[in-house]
Amino acid sequence: MTPEIESTKNTAPDPEPSAEKTISPADGVSLSGETEPATDTKTPSESLVGEERESVGTEPPEDEEGEMNFIGHLDEIRSRLIKAGIALITVTALAGIFADTLVNEVLIGPLKRSSETITLQNLVPYGQISIYLQVIFFTGFVGSFPFIAYQIWKFVEPGLHENERQASRFVILFISLCFFSGIAFGYFVFLPISLTFFAGFGSTLIANNIAIQDYISFVMGALLTTGLVFELPFISFILSKIGLLTPAFMRFYRKHAIVTLLIIAAIVTPSTDLVTQLVIGIPMILLYELSIWISSYVNRKNNALKYT
Numbered sequence: 001m002t003p004e005i006e007s008t009k010n011t012a013p014d015p016e017p018s019a020e021k022t023i024s025p026a027d028g029v030s031l032s033g034e035t036e037p038a039t040d041t042k043t044p045s046e047s048l049v050g051e052e053r054e055s056v057g058t059e060p061p062e063d064e065e066g067e068m069n070f071i072g073h074l075d076e077i078r079s080r081l082i083k084a085g086i087a088l089i090t091v092t093a094l095a096g097i098f099a100d101t102l103v104n105e106v107l108i109g110p111l112k113r114s115s116e117t118i119t120l121q122n123l124v125p126y127g128q129i130s131i132y133l134q135v136i137f138f139t140g141f142v143g144s145f146p147f148i149a150y151q152i153w154k155f156v157e158p159g160l161h162e163n164e165r166q167a168s169r170f171v172i173l174f175i176s177l178c179f180f181s182g183i184a185f186g187y188f189v190f191l192p193i194s195l196t197f198f199a200g201f202g203s204t205l206i207a208n209n210i211a212i213q214d215y216i217s218f219v220m221g222a223l224l225t226t227g228l229v230f231e232l233p234f235i236s237f238i239l240s241k242i243g244l245l246t247p248a249f250m251r252f253y254r255k256h257a258i259v260t261l262l263i264i265a266a267i268v269t270p271s272t273d274l275v276t277q278l279v280i281g282i283p284m285i286l287l288y289e290l291s292i293w294i295s296s297y298v299n300r301k302n303n304a305l306k307y308t
Contacts (some may be wrong), residue, residue: 041141080151087147092140100294102135107219110191115199120210120215131212138220142183142227175234182230185283186223194222225268229284236291240298247296250288257288275282 095102111118122128150172199208239245250257265281 076155080155081089084144084148084151087139087144091143092136094154095136095139095143099132100134102139103132103243107131107135107216110187111215113194114192114195115208118195118210119197121209121211123140123211123213127212131216134216134220145179145185146172149175171234171237174237175231178230178234179227179230182227183223185230186226189283190222190226191219193279197276230287232284232287233290233294237295237298241294241302243302245295247292250292250295254288254292258285259289261285 060064087252111120122131124130153172183254236245236250240247261284262277265277266283269280300301
């Protein structure tokens with residue numbers, strides 16, 4: 001092999017010259033060799049998206065906040081309903097212990113004292129079980145009424161102003177007093193008058209055998225009706241408090257109200273005797289007069305608060 005051929009094998013090709021890196025100010029390095037601070041190269045749309053993400057992470061949206069308020073109200077309603085249900089179950093359980101006394105003395109007592117000719121009879125196989133259950137649950141509702149009204153009021157109370165709370169401190173006592181006064185009036189006044197009239201009316205050849213289910217429906221309906229009618233002063237208090245009722249309005253229509261109440265008493269009272277109708281009508285008229293006084297008192301309080 002010749003020396004010329006060996007020289008061509010041993011010599012390697014020269015490497016290509018590397019391209020020199022050009023440095024521009026955009027790379028964060030100045031031409032003088034000093035490093036410049038990096039600048040934000042985000043587009044306006046990217047910056048807006050980032051701000052929205054930060055705002056979502058720090059402050060809750062208004063819809064979410066409103067939903068939490070709504071859920072809070074639902075939790076409050078559930079809590080009040082549970083407490084009212086516990087009170088109802090407790091009083092109902094206590095009434096079940098005295099079920100025989102409630103049926104024999106309280107339920108049938110007005111009928112025995114009014115007439116000895118009326119006989120109660122059961123017409124269905126499960127009639128007596130149904131009677132006992134109705135009496136027990138009705139007694140439980142009447143006995144737990146103040147606590148149920150208290151739970152309803154505690155749910156409404158946070159929405160009132162401080163002066164309205166002060167003016168309504170005894171509202172539960174007032175509601176309960178009106179309701180129990182109506183129950184007592186119905187039991188000791190209305191029922192004896194009605195049952196005495198029913199026992200003495202009609203032919204003596206017809207035996208008065210009353211189905212126990214009809215009798216208990218009549219008694220419970222009468223007691224609930226009188227209990228709700230005696231809530232008229234409380235209704236007057238609420239309507240006057242929100243400004244829908246004034247004492248001037250009630251005084252102006254006093255004559256119309258008295259005539260209407262006497263007509264209602266004549267319809268409700270089974271007897272055609274005027275004295276019996278007045279026994280029912282006079283308490284209703286007194287309730288109307290009491291409602292006028294309550295409305296006047298509430299309006300004076302409202303006017304005093306406006307000028308303070």
